[in-house]
Amino acid sequence: MNALSEIKSHFSAALAKLVDDPTQALGMIRPAGDPKFGDYQANCAMPLGKQLGKPPRDIAADLVADVSLDSLCSNVEIAGPGFINLTLSDAWLNNHLAAAIKDDRLGVTATDSPRKYVVDYSSPNVAKPMHVGHIRSTVIGDAIAKVLRFAGHEVITDNHLGDWGTQFGMIIYGYKHFLDSSAFKTEPVKELGRLYKFVRQIMDYHSTKKQLPTTQAELVAAQQKVEQLKALPETGDKKAAKKQKKELNNAISAAKKLTGKIEDAQATLQATETSPSLAKIAAQHAEIGNAALLETAALHAGDETNLALWKQFLPMCRDDIQKIYSRLNIVFDKELGESFYHDQLANVVKDLEAKGFTRESDGAICVFLDNHDAPMIVQKRDGAFLYATTDLATIKYRMENFDTDASLYVVDHRQSEHFNKLFDVADKWGYNETELTHVSFGTVMGKDGKPFKTRSGDTVGLEGLLDEAETRAATIAKENNPDISDDLLAQAAKIVGLGGLKYADLSHARTSDYVFDYDKMLSVRGNSATYLQYGYARVQGIIRKTEADIAAIRQSPVAFEFEQPIERQLAVKLLQFSEAIDEMLVDYRPNILCNYLFETAQLFAKFFDQCSVKDASSDSLRTSRLQLCDLTARTLKTGLSLLGIEVLDKM
RNA sequence: GCCCCCGUAGCUCAGCUGGAUAGAGCAACUGACUUCUAAUCAGUAGGUCGCAGGUUCGAAUCCUGCCGGGGGUGCCA
Numbered sequence: 001m002n003a004l005s006e007i008k009s010h011f012s013a014a015l016a017k018l019v020d021d022p023t024q025a026l027g028m029i030r031p032a033g034d035p036k037f038g039d040y041q042a043n044c045a046m047p048l049g050k051q052l053g054k055p056p057r058d059i060a061a062d063l064v065a066d067v068s069l070d071s072l073c074s075n076v077e078i079a080g081p082g083f084i085n086l087t088l089s090d091a092w093l094n095n096h097l098a099a100a101i102k103d104d105r106l107g108v109t110a111t112d113s114p115r116k117y118v119v120d121y122s123s124p125n126v127a128k129p130m131h132v133g134h135i136r137s138t139v140i141g142d143a144i145a146k147v148l149r150f151a152g153h154e155v156i157t158d159n160h161l162g163d164w165g166t167q168f169g170m171i172i173y174g175y176k177h178f179l180d181s182s183a184f185k186t187e188p189v190k191e192l193g194r195l196y197k198f199v200r201q202i203m204d205y206h207s208t209k210k211q212l213p214t215t216q217a218e219l220v221a222a223q224q225k226v227e228q229l230k231a232l233p234e235t236g237d238k239k240a241a242k243k244q245k246k247e248l249n250n251a252i253s254a255a256k257k258l259t260g261k262i263e264d265a266q267a268t269l270q271a272t273e274t275s276p277s278l279a280k281i282a283a284q285h286a287e288i289g290n291a292a293l294l295e296t297a298a299l300h301a302g303d304e305t306n307l308a309l310w311k312q313f314l315p316m317c318r319d320d321i322q323k324i325y326s327r328l329n330i331v332f333d334k335e336l337g338e339s340f341y342h343d344q345l346a347n348v349v350k351d352l353e354a355k356g357f358t359r360e361s362d363g364a365i366c367v368f369l370d371n372h373d374a375p376m377i378v379q380k381r382d383g384a385f386l387y388a389t390t391d392l393a394t395i396k397y398r399m400e401n402f403d404t405d406a407s408l409y410v411v412d413h414r415q416s417e418h419f420n421k422l423f424d425v426a427d428k429w430g431y432n433e434t435e436l437t438h439v440s441f442g443t444v445m446g447k448d449g450k451p452f453k454t455r456s457g458d459t460v461g462l463e464g465l466l467d468e469a470e471t472r473a474a475t476i477a478k479e480n481n482p483d484i485s486d487d488l489l490a491q492a493a494k495i496v497g498l499g500g501l502k503y504a505d506l507s508h509a510r511t512s513d514y515v516f517d518y519d520k521m522l523s524v525r526g527n528s529a530t531y532l533q534y535g536y537a538r539v540q541g542i543i544r545k546t547e548a549d550i551a552a553i554r555q556s557p558v559a560f561e562f563e564q565p566i567e568r569q570l571a572v573k574l575l576q577f578s579e580a581i582d583e584m585l586v587d588y589r590p591n592i593l594c595n596y597l598f599e600t601a602q603l604f605a606k607f608f609d610q611c612s613v614k615d616a617s618s619d620s621l622r623t624s625r626l627q628l629c630d631l632t633a634r635t636l637k638t639g640l641s642l643l644g645i646e647v648l649d650k651m
Numbered sequence: 652g653c654c655c656c657c658g659u660a661g662c663u664c665a666g667c668u669g670g671a672u673a674g675a676g677c678a679a680c681u682g683a684c685u686u687c688u689a690a691u692c693a694g695u696a697g698g699u700c701g702c703a704g705g706u707u708c709g710a711a712u713c714c715u716g717c718c719g720g721g722g723g724u725g726c727c728a
Contacts, residue, residue, distance in 0.1 A: 080670090081671085373725095379726085381726060384726085416654095508664070513656095515663065526676035534691080538691085541687060546687070598675085608691075608692085650688085
């Protein structure tokens, strides 16, 4: 039990005497914002004063008198309008530190209400090269799964691969028409990737060409509207004038957007038209979009040729993706891709129909929902199913086979509307006992503030990204440590480079977009993986230099001594590890854990500066400090491992 | 048109369920290596938390309106 929950349990009974439901008041007990206010503070007296019509300071005094905190706190003070400031006693700290140091789990107890989770993350489209966008889902999902497990929950990780979608139709079409067979023989996946991009380009060319006149007409209309609005006489009415101005601004920005769209379209067209060979192919394959869809449809219908190609391609693609996962050290319990659910989709629609949830509209079978203008389409006019259908089948399958308490979908925030609808339909369908959560995350941007792309406009491949991270880390490691051995350098490059990459993703609030920046990511300072890893390595250095017998110390720790304030601060922080984990899991936010680890490492760096272990003034103080060091290192190592990041003994 | 997200220091970002003087890191400037790892630490400077109202003991946080940016929006995933 951590300090926070222990304090809360002490307050609980006293608060229950004042209000029917103390939950809200208990929520107002939290770590102190400033060390001068002690370690924890209870802020509930002010609102309770209002509610009960008594002065808040009186309420605070009553609470303090009623709650027995002697076993926990050395000091309890009422401050300001009625803040209750709590300072943990050294005896309490000592007990818990000693327990933590003896414990493999560092005193973090497993939850007493374990749940069964499916964490659905990564989910790349196979055969399409993975790019930087996939790494966020992969890294965040993996961290959440690991933390849930550490907290005592049962977790099934599932990589819901896109292995049955239209991209296969495109690749099959490409294979049939544009295959470079020698390239396919030597590097099959690379060739498939090329075919995908090639078909995509021709498809984009035709759809853009078809769309362009419409867009141009829209632009003309938009420009006319701008002129019209500009020409409108000024009205005397303030409100009307304001409305006019707003309409004008809207029209101007609409026209601007259309102009941008047209420029993009023209660039797309030019890319194909300037190459005579490409232009020729484009002309020969005017119906490519439709044809690719037909290849997909044929695959789904069990066409022998296409199915054989799919069966040939899929293992190769999966192996290729697996290379990335191996490098990132990510393992899934299940990899039930879209194709796995293929034969269950018709039944999903049938069942929804039977229950009367569906309605036909324009030939498609739809589920209409309150709060949404557009329905969720579960079967297309041409009879094909959609990802919505697959997602519903997946929910059903997981409930029936895993009996989950919760499913987390670690997916891009752009799909939030899809998930809103999906969860609403699932709820109607009867899956309303299970938690369904879209753990959304923002877009990875380039330094220009636009989605991260290469200079040529392609998305950035993941493999090159990992290489770059390692190379840069190696350079930095070499700079700091010119005599480093090759083995150690390679190891450091991997652990620091990939750790930095993961940490950059995890330490940003997942809901916000973030700017991808190698320099910052591998920064040797600041809130970075390197800083935390360095803290760990420094502890190992101390242990080496002092030749301490850590195993013996762990077995029978001595009393902790807090000679300097920083030692106590660090100790309190170390005991808050489990609070950080609890807090992270409230909204599945890895950055909470990152922050905690960063703060811990910061306190350690100060401790390192101020408190010599080797030259401590007494044996007992030296051992006390060694214990703090050991606990710090283990907290950092464990915390980082929950984030999928490793540490080094020497840096 | 409708829906969602965002706007905090020059830059990149934190800020939990409303709490005490809004925080980090980078960049800038000043210091600290005969010392357990300087991949570090100490310090200075930098703010109208987009704007305006409201709710209240208290608002970056909640509500309304406005301004600015992004995303999504019936048969792609």
